[in-house]
Amino acid sequence: MQFTAELVARCRAQFPALSREIDGQPVAFLDGAAGSQVPQCVIDAIGDYLANRNANHEGEFATSYESDAMLEDAHQAAADFLGADDPHTVYFGANMTTLTFAFSRALAKTWQPGDEILVSRLDHDGNFSPWQLAARDAGVTVREVAIHPDDCTLDVDDFKSKLTGRTRLVAFCAASNFSGAINPISDLCALAHAAGAQVFVDAVHYAPHRRIDVTAWQCDYLVCSAYKYFGPHVGLLWGRRAHLESLTPYKLRVTTDDLPGRWMTGTQNHEGIAGTLAAINYLAGLAEAPGRQTALDAAFDAITEYETTLAAHTLRRLHEIDGLQIFGITDEARLDERVPTFTFRHPACPPREMARRLGKAGIFTWHGNYYALPLTEALGIEPEGAVRAGFLHYNTLEEADRLADVLNEICG
Numbered sequence: 001m002q003f004t005a006e007l008v009a010r011c012r013a014q015f016p017a018l019s020r021e022i023d024g025q026p027v028a029f030l031d032g033a034a035g036s037q038v039p040q041c042v043i044d045a046i047g048d049y050l051a052n053r054n055a056n057h058e059g060e061f062a063t064s065y066e067s068d069a070m071l072e073d074a075h076q077a078a079a080d081f082l083g084a085d086d087p088h089t090v091y092f093g094a095n096m097t098t099l100t101f102a103f104s105r106a107l108a109k110t111w112q113p114g115d116e117i118l119v120s121r122l123d124h125d126g127n128f129s130p131w132q133l134a135a136r137d138a139g140v141t142v143r144e145v146a147i148h149p150d151d152c153t154l155d156v157d158d159f160k161s162k163l164t165g166r167t168r169l170v171a172f173c174a175a176s177n178f179s180g181a182i183n184p185i186s187d188l189c190a191l192a193h194a195a196g197a198q199v200f201v202d203a204v205h206y207a208p209h210r211r212i213d214v215t216a217w218q219c220d221y222l223v224c225s226a227y228k229y230f231g232p233h234v235g236l237l238w239g240r241r242a243h244l245e246s247l248t249p250y251k252l253r254v255t256t257d258d259l260p261g262r263w264m265t266g267t268q269n270h271e272g273i274a275g276t277l278a279a280i281n282y283l284a285g286l287a288e289a290p291g292r293q294t295a296l297d298a299a300f301d302a303i304t305e306y307e308t309t310l311a312a313h314t315l316r317r318l319h320e321i322d323g324l325q326i327f328g329i330t331d332e333a334r335l336d337e338r339v340p341t342f343t344f345r346h347p348a349c350p351p352r353e354m355a356r357r358l359g360k361a362g363i364f365t366w367h368g369n370y371y372a373l374p375l376t377e378a379l380g381i382e383p384e385g386a387v388r389a390g391f392l393h394y395n396t397l398e399e400a401d402r403l404a405d406v407l408n409e410i411c412g
Contacts, residue, residue: 002306032208
C-alpha cells in the first residue's frame with residue numbers, strides 16, 4: 001500500500017470539513033496536532049447510535065443488547081489499535097487528562113515516602129501535572145528529565161542518571177506535541193523496568209502518525225485520545241491486566257469488580273465510543289488486508305512513508321524563510337525520529353498575530369504553548385510561545401507550499 005495522490009484525494013473526500021472555504025479560499029487544516037477532522041463514517045456512526053441503539057448498559061431489551069454489542073466491538077477495536085491482546089484491558093473515559101488524573105490517584109496509593117517518580121520536560125502538561133500533584137499528596141519525590149534545547153528531544157543520559165532503585169513510576173510521551181520528536185519508547189521502558197519502575201506512556205500525539213504497539217514496547221500503561229486520530233472527544237487508557245486488577249480504583253460500590261468496568265466510572269459516552277470504533281475502522285479500511293490488526297499495520301506503514309515525504313518537503317520550504325526559528329529536529333536524515341508537527345516563530349511577528357494572519361489566509365494553525373508548558377518553560381519562550389502547524393495524512397504538499405508562501409509574506 002502507498003499513499004499516492006489519488007489515495008490522498010480519496011481520503012480527503014471522506015472528510016466533510018476539508019471542503020470548507022473562507023473568502024473563496026480552501027481551508028488548509030494544519031491544526032491537526034490540536035485535534036483532527038473526522039470522516040463521514042464517524043459522523044454517521046455517532047448519529048446512528050443515537051438514532052437506533054441509544055441505551056444504557058446491561059438492560060434486558062433490544063437496544064441495550066445492541067449497545068452492549070457495540071461496546072464489546074469498540075473494546076476489541078481499541079485493543080487492536082493499541083497492539084494489545086486483551087480487549088478488557090482498555091477502558092474509555094472523557095479524555096487523556098481526566099483519565100490520567102483519576103488513574104494517578106489510584107497508583108499513588110501504592111507509593112511510600114522516600115519513593116521517587118520521573119516526569120519529562122518534553123511532555124504535555126497532562127502527563128506532567130497529574131503526577132506532580134499525586135506525588136505531592138503521597139509525599140514522594142519528583143525528578144524532572146531534561147531536554148536537549150537544540151532539537152527539543154529527551155535527554156536520555158539525564159533520564160538514565162535520574163533512575164534509581166527508589167523510582168516507582170516513569171511518565172513520558174511517545175511523541176512531543178510541540179516539536180514532533182519521537183521518544184525511543186522501547187529503550188526507555190527497558191531502562192525503567194531494569195530499575196524496578198513502571199512506565200506510563202502518553203501516546204496522544206503519536207497515535208495518528210505511527211503504529212502503537214504496547215506489546216512490543218512493553219510499557220505498563222498507555223493513554224491516548226480519539227479526537228487526535230479522526231474520532232470524537234473520547235479518551236482511552238490501557239494497562240497490563242495484573243496491574244489493573246491489583247490496583248484499587250475510586251469507584252461506586254455498585255460498579256463491577258471485573259475489567260474493564262471497575263475502571264469505567266459512571267455512564268459512558270456511548271455515542272462517542274461508537275465514533276471511536278468507526279475512527280479505528282476508518283484507519284484499518286485504508287489498507288486492503290485481512291484482519292483489523294494486519295490492516296492497521298499496513299495503513300500505518302503507508303501513513304509513515306507519506307508523512308515523512310510531507311515532512312521533508314515542509315522543512316525545505318520553511319528553511320527558505322529568512323529568520324524563521326524552527327524548533328525540533330530539522331535534519332532530513334533524522335525524519336524517522338519525528339512526526340510532521342512543526343513549531344516556529346519569527347522576530348518580525350508575534351505568534352498570536354502570525355496565527356491570526358495565517359488564519360485569515362485560510363491556513364489554520366495554533367499558537368501559544370499547546371499545554372506543552374514544561375517544554376516552553378525550559379525553552380524560555382513563555383508567555384508568547386510559538387506557532388504550530390500539524391500535518392496529518394489528509395494534508396498535501398500543496399498545503400505545505402501555501403503555508404510557506406504566506407509565511408514568507410508575513411515575515412518578509
